[in-house]
Amino acid sequence: MPLLEVRDLSVRFGEIEALHGVSFTIDEGAVVTLLGSNGAGKSTTLRAISGLVAPRAGSILFDGRAIAGLSPRAIVKLGVAHVPEGRRVFPGLTVRENIMLGASNGNASSAAIRREADAMFDVFPDIRHFADALGWTLSGGQQQMVAVARGLMAKPRLLLLDEPSLGLAPVIVQAVFQIIAEIHKRGTTVLLVEQNAHMALKVANWGYVLESGGLALGGDPETLWSDERIRDAYLGGGQAKATR
Numbered sequence: 001m002p003l004l005e006v007r008d009l010s011v012r013f014g015e016i017e018a019l020h021g022v023s024f025t026i027d028e029g030a031v032v033t034l035l036g037s038n039g040a041g042k043s044t045t046l047r048a049i050s051g052l053v054a055p056r057a058g059s060i061l062f063d064g065r066a067i068a069g070l071s072p073r074a075i076v077k078l079g080v081a082h083v084p085e086g087r088r089v090f091p092g093l094t095v096r097e098n099i100m101l102g103a104s105n106g107n108a109s110s111a112a113i114r115r116e117a118d119a120m121f122d123v124f125p126d127i128r129h130f131a132d133a134l135g136w137t138l139s140g141g142q143q144q145m146v147a148v149a150r151g152l153m154a155k156p157r158l159l160l161l162d163e164p165s166l167g168l169a170p171v172i173v174q175a176v177f178q179i180i181a182e183i184h185k186r187g188t189t190v191l192l193v194e195q196n197a198h199m200a201l202k203v204a205n206w207g208y209v210l211e212s213g214g215l216a217l218g219g220d221p222e223t224l225w226s227d228e229r230i231r232d233a234y235l236g237g238g239q240a241k242a243t244r
């Protein structure tokens, strides 16, 4: 049984059909990337899985359990954490406080949550030094690490990452992808939305492509990489092969 099974998912925003009949699965322990151009429906897919938008039709099974229609809070408690687009940090809070917000166990003491937040700095050593600094004073890449650390605080079985590399300098993008590989190594299943198809297909075990709200294709990274549609859409055609 896959860890996540999305079946015939449809989402509408008024007149706009953001997703129609989207079906895919994610196996436990995998890194799966969801590719597609702007407006294809990638963020909407993540938002439907984490309960931020209600599907018009279809089902979402997490570990065999129907989660469509549950509250975001209930879904995070079941083990699905979402790091949204735009690496939001909360401006009045320190880095540590930002990370502590991700704790999903309402019964834990704040001392215990603080210890867990500090343990996150083992995964993100680059931001340890800034634990007591205000989150918004960090660089874009460091803020992204804070946002991912906040997501991991829920100890998710499935982590949803929405364009974590967007707007970051190439060397920082490398660091973010290294972190994704490290999260994977620690046993967390990852669904990664990316514009950077090249990097995403390097880290992923499987990929899907959304086009205009529908699932256009799916396959292993090699297969997707050799598909002309992917190269044309993301990498300007023929030169893509040479850059890999």
Ligand SMILES: Nc1ncnc2c1ncn2[C@@H]1O[C@H](COP(=O)(O)OP(=O)(O)O)[C@@H](O)[C@H]1O
Pocket: 013, 016, 017, 018, 036, 037, 038, 039, 040, 041, 042, 043, 044, 045
């Ligand atoms: N809250 C919303 N209200 C209205 N339309 C939306 C909303 N969110 C997304 N859309 C529309 O749904 C489509 C898919 O958007 P989105 O999932 O954000 O795409 P992607 O993440 O692939 O760029 C787009 O046409 C977008 O304009």
Ligand SMILES: [Mg+2]
Pocket: 042, 043, 044, 085, 162
């Ligand atoms: Mg998006």
